Amino acid sequence: MVSAIQTVLELDRLGVPVLSVREGWLDTSGPARPLLVAIFGWVAEQERTRLIERTKAGLERARRQGKRLGRPPASQVLLHAARDLVLAGVPVAEAARRKGVSRATLQRFLHAARASA
CATH class of the missing domain: 1.10.287 (Helix Hairpins)
Structure with missing residues (x-):
């Protein structure tokens, strides 16, 4: 209607x-x-x-009811693997695509890793 x-x-x-x-x-x-x-x-x-x-x-x-809302968290294993690709010179977008994580999530992960280092 x-x-x-x-x-x-x-x-x-x-x-x-x-x-x-x-x-x-x-x-x-x-x-x-x-x-x-x-x-x-x-x-x-x-x-x-x-x-x-x-x-x-x-x-x-x-x-x-305690249900998780939103997208499930990205795999830390995949984020670390994507980070290794970026450190090897692969562009962030390509590394994210190859490992199946979102570009924005990978960028936040990289930024957090730099901030804590």
């Missing part, structure tokens, strides 16, 4: 009249156009609000 509402709102924004064969009342070109657009906008906003609330509640429940 939300995607249909968003589509109608987007079409209205583009100036495309919307007419429904099944729902005769759905005519965004008639005198009720401002009312329909306002109602569609309100419904879409309410759906979005409910989605955000459900997402936050789910995350909070997972935290209470």
Whole structure:
């Protein structure tokens, strides 16, 4: 339903009249156009609000249950192997790609290693 509402709102924004064969009342070109657009906008906003609330509640429940959220931590073995490649002259992005770790994670690892040395 939300995607249909968003589509109608987007079409209205583009100036495309919307007419429904099944729902005769759905005519965004008639005198009720401002009312329909306002109602569609309100419904879409309410759906979005409910989605955000459900997402936050789910995350909070997972935290209470002690579940780990987000991406799993990178393997220290792979990070050390990627660091060795960088020390051997391989660019950071290439070393990260070869070892299957993200470039940003490898850069943070290298920065932390330099800071603690």
